[in-house]
Amino acid sequence: MSGFFDWMRGRSPAKNSGTVAKERLQLILVHDRINLPPERMEEMKAEILAVISKYVAVDRDNVDIALQQRNRDSLIVAEIPFSQSHDSDEARRRLAKAADEAADEADDS
Amino acid sequence: MGAKVITVTSGKGGVGKTTATANLGVSLARLGKKVVLIDADVGLRNLDIVMGLENRIVYDLVDVVEGRCQLRQAMIKHKQFPDLFLIPAAQTRDKTAISPADMIQITDKLRPEFDYILIDSPAGIERGFRNAVAPADEVLIVTNPEVSAVRDADRIIGLLEANNKGPAKLIINRVNPDMVRRGEMMSADDVTDILAIKLIGIVPEDEHVIPASNSGIPVTLNENSRAGAAFRNIARRLTGENVPFLPMNDSVGFFQRLARLFTGQGE
Numbered sequence: 001m002s003g004f005f006d007w008m009r010g011r012s013p014a015k016n017s018g019t020v021a022k023e024r025l026q027l028i029l030v031h032d033r034i035n036l037p038p039e040r041m042e043e044m045k046a047e048i049l050a051v052i053s054k055y056v057a058v059d060r061d062n063v064d065i066a067l068q069q070r071n072r073d074s075l076i077v078a079e080i081p082f083s084q085s086h087d088s089d090e091a092r093r094r095l096a097k098a099a100d101e102a103a104d105e106a107d108d109s
Numbered sequence: 110m111g112a113k114v115i116t117v118t119s120g121k122g123g124v125g126k127t128t129a130t131a132n133l134g135v136s137l138a139r140l141g142k143k144v145v146l147i148d149a150d151v152g153l154r155n156l157d158i159v160m161g162l163e164n165r166i167v168y169d170l171v172d173v174v175e176g177r178c179q180l181r182q183a184m185i186k187h188k189q190f191p192d193l194f195l196i197p198a199a200q201t202r203d204k205t206a207i208s209p210a211d212m213i214q215i216t217d218k219l220r221p222e223f224d225y226i227l228i229d230s231p232a233g234i235e236r237g238f239r240n241a242v243a244p245a246d247e248v249l250i251v252t253n254p255e256v257s258a259v260r261d262a263d264r265i266i267g268l269l270e271a272n273n274k275g276p277a278k279l280i281i282n283r284v285n286p287d288m289v290r291r292g293e294m295m296s297a298d299d300v301t302d303i304l305a306i307k308l309i310g311i312v313p314e315d316e317h318v319i320p321a322s323n324s325g326i327p328v329t330l331n332e333n334s335r336a337g338a339a340f341r342n343i344a345r346r347l348t349g350e351n352v353p354f355l356p357m358n359d360s361v362g363f364f365q366r367l368a369r370l371f372t373g374q375g376e
Contacts, residue, residue, distance in 0.1 A: 016291070016292030016293055017292070017293050017294075018288075018289065018292045018293055018294050018295050018296070018299070019292065021254075021255070021256050021294075021295050021299075022295055022299045022302075022303065024256055025256050025259055025260065025295075025303055026303060028256070028260055029260065029263050029303065032260065032263060032264065033263070033267065069305075071305045072266070072270070072305045072306075
């Protein structure tokens with residue numbers, strides 16, 4: 001029935017298949033163009049997050065790492081907010097751990 | 110250097126490459142240009158059928174390459190346009206009977222005598238596609254406003270760029286303006302937006318196209334056909350003329366739709 005009112009007003013229903021087609025294509029092509037399937041992309045995201053979390057506390061709920069298109073160029077855009085907690089002990093522990101690891105590496109070489 | 114070599118390709122099959130090649134060839138001939146069409150789809154030839162020239166084939170492209178005839182002998186002259194020729198593909202051979210170098214050699218021989226050489230590429234990204242694209246000065250990509258066709262077009266665009274054959278130009282074929290208006294089909298803008306290459310033509314879906322290929326008379330010779338008009342416009346754009354795009358009836362009002370409902374008329 002809502003379709004009839006849409007028709008009366010010359011309007012299309014909220015999300016029609018033309019829009020779905022465009023959205024699906026954009027997602028397919030972004031992976032096709034850099035030859036990186038979605039599963040590998042997820043692995044890469046996890047690894048990026050792991051590296052950053054080694055140094056700073058990350059607000060994992062609000063992380064946004066995505067591929068984007070500008071004309072025919074692809075780029076990865078990451079928005080990784082730091083966690084709001086002012087836990088200075090936590091920060092100090094992280095720093096100390098990172099310093100230890102760096103020292104270990106220096107010893108190894 | 111003479112003729113411009115234009116290859117018509119698509120990636121996906123069945124989107125209208127052969128129809129586009131035939132109609133652009135006829136449209137350019139109507140503009141007084143000297144045109145030769147080459148069917149590069151060796152093994153699955155069809156351009157001769159769409160052009161209505163299938164009964165006049167004596168020699169084909171592979172005969173030329175393998176030296177069984179002179180280039181001239183494989184060129185079939187169109188009944189209506191004396192400056193329009195077709196070099197048909199071989200039907201009983203495969204794509205490996207010809208190499209990219211052969212295509213360059215043949216087009217180089219034809220260039221001094223013609224204004225345009227149009228090559229109908231086979232579907233796919235293998236040998237036949239590479240043969241068809243090798244001599245191209247310009248590449249036209251035909252697609253339909255469908256997910257699979259656009260995806261394949263994107264792959265072709267990437268391959269052409271990697272081989273310094275870009276930027277290609279886009280023909281969006283079989284656009285149904287009614288479906289676009291209802292939101293059930295991607296618009297030409299949507300497709301151009303996604304592929305990010307220059308648009309050279311939008312061809313509406315048109316019931317005149319199949320009868321035209323049934324009788325071997327390209328649809329652009331039918332003055333009542335909207336698809337035919339779209340192909341004539343693309344041909345003029347190829348010659349460098351600035352031709353505005355045909356309106357696609359994007360904004361039809363309520364009363365017009367009501368009237369159409371009662372009279373049962375299309376656009």
